[in-house]
Amino acid sequence: MNKKAKEIIIKTKKKIFGTNFGNNSSIFVGNGLDFSEIKEYNIGDDVKKINWKVTAKFQKPYINVFTEEKELNILAIFLVSGNIFFGSIKQKQDLMSEVLALVGYSAIKNSDNFSALFFSQKEEKLFLPTKNMKLLYPIIDYATSLNPLGKEVSFRKLNEFLIRLKQKHIIILIGDFYEDVDLSLVSARHEVYSVIVRDEFEENPRLDSHIFLKDPKTLKEKEFFLDKSVLNEYKRALSQKDKKLYEHFLKNDIAFCKIYTSEDPFFKLSNLFKA
Structure with a gap:
């Protein structure tokens, strides 16, 4: 295992086992419960579960009944693109590895099934579901050592891959989301979260000169004159592109957050999954 992966794993263990970040399944979905039915309220029932729409319709209290989930299927998708080989403070690839x-x-x-998929325009690597923490070592090692240059993400191909999932999953996408995104089919069947990883320099570049830039996807160089206009x-x-992205997420009930390379991902992830 490479040095960077070891550092990430040590730091992650301190946060996970030294706090309440992952102490129950509510971090990933609701209260860890599946909706079962609606029934009339009885004395002693949890008032927090009152269904106010049904109560208003029938003019007497009704509550939602839930059953406890047996276990969750968590699939983290690491979006492999040449863009992630960049960072003014640390590389986006490293931050994505921390999130993973x-x-x-x-x-x-939480004793849930965890699997990891590395995807570009095709499946780069799939790590099968596990509950063994030691099997996370090769996943993080792969995430920190892979070479993303020359690659780009196809969400159309990703949709085709995810359609094959037979069981319902909680899908957590990790990437910079610069491509055209369509997750409508996936979100209709699965619960989807998107973690947008960016570097502040990308959104607010401070340059004013002739420079040569290399496209991390095609590896082609091109000269630019970058003045203020x-x-x-x-x-x-x-x-405008990000606005369209956020609208797509909201329309399809996809919870999301943005984390910059200058930030610690811990609290933003905690807020995302508990929202």
Whole structure:
């Protein structure tokens, strides 16, 4: 296992086992309960479970009845693109690996099935479901050592892959989401979360000169003159693209958060999964 993976695993273990980040399945979904039925309220029932719409309709209290989930199937998808080989403070790839580790350790601590998929335009690597924490080591090792240059993500191909899942999953997508995104089919069947990983320099570049930039997907170099007007247009276009992305997430009931390479992912993830 490489040095970077070891550092991430040590840091993650301290956070997971030294706090309440992953102490129950509510971190991933609701209260860890499946909806079962609606019944009339009886004295002693939990008032927090009152279904106010049904209560208003029939003019007497009704509650939602839930059954405890046996276990959750957690699938973390690491989106492999040349874009993640970048960072002004640390690489996005490293931050994504930290997110992956936090999700993995939290899931297994809850005795849930955890699997990891590395995907670009095809399946790069699939780690099968496990409840064994030691099997997270090769997952994080792979995440930190893979070479993403020359690769890009196809959400169409990803949809085709995920359609094959027979059981309902909680799917956690980890990437920078610069591609055209369509998760409508996936979110109709599974509970989906998106963790957007970015570097602040990408959204607010501070350059004013002739520079040569290399496309991390195609590896082609091109000369640019980046004056203030060009940078403002770039920021405007990115803002519009992100607005469209957020609207897509909201329309399809996909919870999401954005984490920058300058930030610690722990608390943002905790808030995301408990929302």
